[in-house]
Amino acid sequence: MxxxxxxxxxxxxxxxxxxxxxxxxxxxxxxxxxxxxxxxxxxxxxxxxxxxxxxxxxxxxxxxxxxxxxxxxxxxxxxxxxxxxxxxxxxxxxxxxxxxxxxxxxxxxxxxxxxxxxxxxxxxxxxxxxxxxxxxxxxxxxxxxxxxxxxxxxxxxxxxxxxxxxxxxxxxxxxxxxxxxxxxxxxxxxxxxxxxxxxxxxxxxxxxxxxxxxxxxxxxxVDLDYFQPVLGVEETGGCVFAGQLDYRANVLGLEWFCREVWPLIRERVPSATFDIVGRKPVAAVQRLSAVPGIRVVGPVPDVRPYLQAARIVVVPLPVARGVQNKVLEAMAMGRAVAASPAALEGLALVPGRDALAIDEPDDWSRTIARLWDDTQTRTELGRSARRYVEQNHRxxxxxxxxxxxxxxxxxxxxxxxx
Missing domain, CATH: 3.40.50.2000 (Glycogen Phosphorylase B;)
Known part of the structure; x- marks a missing residue:
């Protein structure tokens, strides 16, 4: 990238x-x-x-x-x-x-x-x-x-x-x-x-x-000049995860999300798609491409187009330590972010305003389905996310x-x- x-x-x-x-x-x-x-x-x-x-x-x-x-x-x-x-x-x-x-x-x-x-x-x-x-x-x-x-x-x-x-x-x-x-x-x-x-x-x-x-x-x-919203670009994608795909915490989180959450999302939104973007996808991640609606993109020269096109950036990490750069970068891009509570733990943001903290599979599926066609709420979340990182993460x-x-x-x- x-x-x-x-x-x-x-x-x-x-x-x-x-x-x-x-x-x-x-x-x-x-x-x-x-x-x-x-x-x-x-x-x-x-x-x-x-x-x-x-x-x-x-x-x-x-x-x-x-x-x-x-x-x-x-x-x-x-x-x-x-x-x-x-x-x-x-x-x-x-x-x-x-x-x-x-x-x-x-x-x-x-x-x-x-x-x-x-x-x-x-x-x-x-x-x-x-x-x-x-x-x-x-x-x-x-x-x-x-x-x-x-x-x-x-x-x-x-x-x-x-x-x-x-x-x-x-x-x-x-x-x-x-x-x-x-x-x-x-x-x-x-x-x-x-x-x-x-x-x-x-x-x-x-x-x-x-x-x-x-x-x-x-x-x-986070580099606020490099990661910034691109006005006038249409959201052509669905859910996106962007991160290192041989890091154990990311692999565990993706396996859990694709096994426990994604089928519930597809029941509510049959057309939903999920792109997994990042370096060095291990075999366990590559196998996720067999799940309907999921595409393992792998390494890309620039992650920003994928973030910009996303309806929702998801960060499902049941195990996470410290500040997640992937969260800050998506927020800096003005995207709606949905994440496990552990992935937001190191941030002084307001859940529900700056980003969405979601834990249980049913809550994940309901939230993603609700946001899928709600452009106004996604836009409000994205604006608040950008404002938060500008104020707190230079x-x-x-x-x-x-x-x-x-x-x-x-x-x-x-x-x-x-």
Whole structure:
């Protein structure tokens, strides 16, 4: 999916001395066209306004020249550290067998560990920013806690516990074990200057098991220039879902919706259609195309035409953590959004005015049927949705809290520099 953001390079702030900032990311932070890349890219771009950034990240796929060019314009140094997909699962199994989490093994790289050691020896960083729990192990135990800002985004351990609750047998046991071990890692992050999470709900979950940590809630934004309503374009589609189609929460949600909800919708609206749009559709998603009225579109160069054509954008996620970018993007496009309550949990919107929160299959079918031919209600929902994201989810406003975290005006362990 295209982003239109290649030229969006921020101007540096001129006031005060330039900070030296080290940023570690568990995956390539560009292009900002899916979940973790969206927040990580905008975070890198925002911090580049505050000082000189050294950026290192892991990648299990070739890195495009454009990616390195864009990130190179933002940062003083950029290092993409390759890891093999097969090798990372070997390291994950080894990590699990040795009492650590799969997560730590999946994101382990001796090359990156050596690089970080060298960079720390060369520069006296004012702040070290870790994006996600997967890269915490590279800096914990190095005496950097007073300078560390850990952007965990979500409480990943809780996600694994949620998965365990929806699984059975050995799979449920494995998910619970991973949840316990990731939680141990998350607790260690509590020694940092600050732990950042994407919603107040996630922040409260974290505080419950790490009450002494300095915890900040910093929500996601959305690119309001790129995702905006296109006036005069006719709604030619039906329901649309747009998201990463190999992400477990999305797959579980789509399977549930197509099995439990879609047949009820078709009973009420026999002509109803449902397009599933996104990268890397796994076999379970591809099989959904056999259901009458459902089309698995798969990857597209630009998701906006599909959102713009949709009568209703649906986000049926019984299990969801943090802020759902797919919801913000659809709302920014001025679309009527119907979502599971969990998918809206991190947003301070008014259900029923800005978006529709729906739980049970019968409620889903009645709501979709009611909206199908009600252009006025869909338009009102879309206008309210756009107004909500304009007021609450501008990136520059959302990430502004990082300015104080990097400056050391907020946080704990500020007396020393490790």
């Amino acid at each position: 295209t982003t239109g953001l290649t030229s969006m390079i921020p101007e540096p702030q001129s006031a005060g001395p330039r900070k030296r900032i080290l940023i570690l990311v568990h995956r390539v932070p560009y292009p900002p066209d899916k979940g973790d890349r969206i927040r990580s890219y905008h975070l890198v771009a925002h911090l580049a306004r505050l000082g000189e950034v050294d950026l290192a990240f892991l990648t299990d796929e070739p890195v495009e020249a454009e990616t390195l060019e864009v990130l190179g314009r933002l940062c003083r140094r950029v290092e993409a550290v390759p890891v093999s997909r097969f090798g990372r699962w070997i390291r994950a199994a080894w990590s699990l067998a040795n009492g650590r989490s799969l997560t730590e093994g999946l994101f382990e790289s001796p090359t990156l560990r050596t690089l970080i050691g060298r960079w720390l020896g060369e520069a006296d960083y004012d702040a070290v920013v870790c994006y996600s729990s997967g890269v915490l192990s590279y800096v914990l135990g190095r005496g950097l806690e007073s300078r560390l800002v850990a952007d965990l985004v979500d409480v990943d351990s809780q996600k694994w516990f949620d998965y365990a609750g929806r699984a059975s047998g050995p799979k449920a046991a494995l998910f619970r074990l991973e949840g316990r071990r990731v939680r141990t890692l998350e607790r260690e992050a509590g020694r940092a200057r600050a732990v950042v999470l994407a919603t107040n709900t996630e922040a409260e979950i974290y505080r419950n098991f790490c009450p002494d940590a300095c915890v900040e809630a910093v929500s996601n934004g 990136w520059e406003t959302c990430l502004g809290r990082f300015d104080d975290l990097i400056d050391g005006k907020v946080g704990r362990l500020l007396g020393s520099q490790g």
